Amino acid sequence: MTSTIETTLLIAGIGITGIFVFMAIFYLLIIGLDKLLPFEEVKPEE
Amino acid sequence: MGFEQLMPAVAGMTWQDLVMITIGLVLIYLAIAKNYEPTLLLPMGFGAILVNIPLSSAITQIDPATGEAVEGVLNVFFQAGIATEIFPLLIFIAIGAMIDFSPLFRSPSLLLFGAAAQFGIFMTMVLASFLGYDLREAASIGIIGAADGPTSIVVASRFAPNLLGPISVAAYSYMALVPIIQPPVIRLLTSKKERLIRMSGTGHANKKISKKALIAFPIVVTIVAGIIAPSSLALIGFLMFGNLIRECGVLNKLSLSAQNELASLVTILLGITIASTMTSDRFVRVDTLLIIALGLFAFVFDTFGGVIFAKFLNLFRKEGNKINPMIGACGISAFPMSARVIHQMGQKEDPYNYLLMPAISANVGGQIGSVVAGGIILTLVPLFA
Numbered sequence: 151m152t153s154t155i156e157t158t159l160l161i162a163g164i165g166i167t168g169i170f171v172f173m174a175i176f177y178l179l180i181i182g183l184d185k186l187l188p189f190e191e192v193k194p195e196e
Numbered sequence: 197m198g199f200e201q202l203m204p205a206v207a208g209m210t211w212q213d214l215v216m217i218t219i220g221l222v223l224i225y226l227a228i229a230k231n232y233e234p235t236l237l238l239p240m241g242f243g244a245i246l247v248n249i250p251l252s253s254a255i256t257q258i259d260p261a262t263g264e265a266v267e268g269v270l271n272v273f274f275q276a277g278i279a280t281e282i283f284p285l286l287i288f289i290a291i292g293a294m295i296d297f298s299p300l301f302r303s304p305s306l307l308l309f310g311a312a313a314q315f316g317i318f319m320t321m322v323l324a325s326f327l328g329y330d331l332r333e334a335a336s337i338g339i340i341g342a343a344d345g346p347t348s349i350v351v352a353s354r355f356a357p358n359l360l361g362p363i364s365v366a367a368y369s370y371m372a373l374v375p376i377i378q379p380p381v382i383r384l385l386t387s388k389k390e391r392l393i394r395m396s397g398t399g400h401a402n403k404k405i406s407k408k409a410l411i412a413f414p415i416v417v418t419i420v421a422g423i424i425a426p427s428s429l430a431l432i433g434f435l436m437f438g439n440l441i442r443e444c445g446v447l448n449k450l451s452l453s454a455q456n457e458l459a460s461l462v463t464i465l466l467g468i469t470i471a472s473t474m475t476s477d478r479f480v481r482v483d484t485l486l487i488i489a490l491g492l493f494a495f496v497f498d499t500f501g502g503v504i505f506a507k508f509l510n511l512f513r514k515e516g517n518k519i520n521p522m523i524g525a526c527g528i529s530a531f532p533m534s535a536r537v538i539h540q541m542g543q544k545e546d547p548y549n550y551l552l553m554p555a556i557s558a559n560v561g562g563q564i565g566s567v568v569a570g571g572i573i574l575t576l577v578p579l580f581a
Binding site: 152154155157158159160162164165166169170172173174175176177179180181183184186187188189190 | 321326335404412421573
């Protein structure tokens with residue numbers, strides 16, 4: 151196996167893991183934002 | 197006076213130029229008659245004709261009298277807009293202004309399909325290196341699998357500007373061909389029973405999302421992405437900037453301008469400028485066919501990655517809460533085409549199965565995933581190259 155192929159395999163491994171890590175972080179961010187800033191019905195002023 | 201002096205363009209025409217002019221005509225036909233990504237394929241097709249007529253003043257030519265280069269307008273556009281990455285990044289602002297992230301807030305777990313369906317990028321990258329491309333070229337070819345034209349252009353213009361033409365043509369053509377590419381791959385990987393799964397258990401279709409959360413999301417994502425991978429900031433940051441303009445509620449005019457005028461103007465320039473790389477000497481090569489084949493491989497393996505990931509998750513989910521594996525295929529960035537294709541496939545199997553909402557959520561996840569993938573490649577490749 152040439153060094154280029156070894157390197158691309160390594161990048162592929164890190165890359166796929168990296169995307170899942172990023173998306174998992176974004177998932178947690180969405181959950182966190184949804185908890186911190188929940189939807190509130192705007193009550194009409196009397 | 198000889199024929200060569202009278203009609204230099206005709207005299208200088210080679211068979212390769214004719215092939216490129218034919219390719220230009222085919223792209224224009226596909227754009228107009230088949231409606232395949234017409235916003236990009238039409239300018240690219242016309243540009244391909246423009247740059248392959250010998251002595252065209254649209255591209256840089258050497259003046260035979262003085263021996264000096266006379267710059268063509270398309271090369272000027274290329275240097276100003278693509279080599280500097282300005283055009284694709286402006287498109288990201290426009291795309292950001294078009295994206296509504298609220299489906300992700302309704303079904304956040306489907307965001308992960310935006311990661312799984314980037315599998316084809318890395319598989320293609322490995323295959324390209326097997327075929328003898330160097331690391332930078334392999335990464336640029338692999339990014340066709342992002343199913344995201346501007347990301348492909350940014351990566352290719354940075355790592356392999358010599359391959360920008362075929363990579364752009366492949367990226368945009370396959371995005372248009374999603375309805376043809378994805379269904380057979382999905383049918384091959386799933387059973388009828390799996391395709392009939394209804395997704396009432398994931399997400400809340402009618403859940404209302406707070407405006408504050410939608411405003412905070414692009415800001416927080418930019419900061420987090422910037423801290424983890426600063427090299428990805430141009431891509432993610434411009435996308436999120438566009439989205440912030442959309443969600444903030446005080447820049448509606450700018451948001452509409454970004455979605456319409458900015459998107460249209462830059463798309464015109466982007467398409468015709470990419471064509472400046474589609475000259476016969478660069479394009480009529482075995483390499484081009486290989487890149488186009490590798491692009492198809494990337495799209496097939498994106499679909500594979502998404503579907504198999506959904507099947508894997510189903511191993512751990514209870515009956516009644518399973519994911520329809522077809523949703524995994526929506527994790528690519530081709531929005532909303534992929535979601536629409538999957539919804540239609542679901543309806544074909546069972547007319548009462550409505551997969552559109554989860555499909556849209558996964559598809560929005562794919563839009564983020566493709567940009568993240570581009571950012572990761574831009575970060576990783578220079579470290580190893």
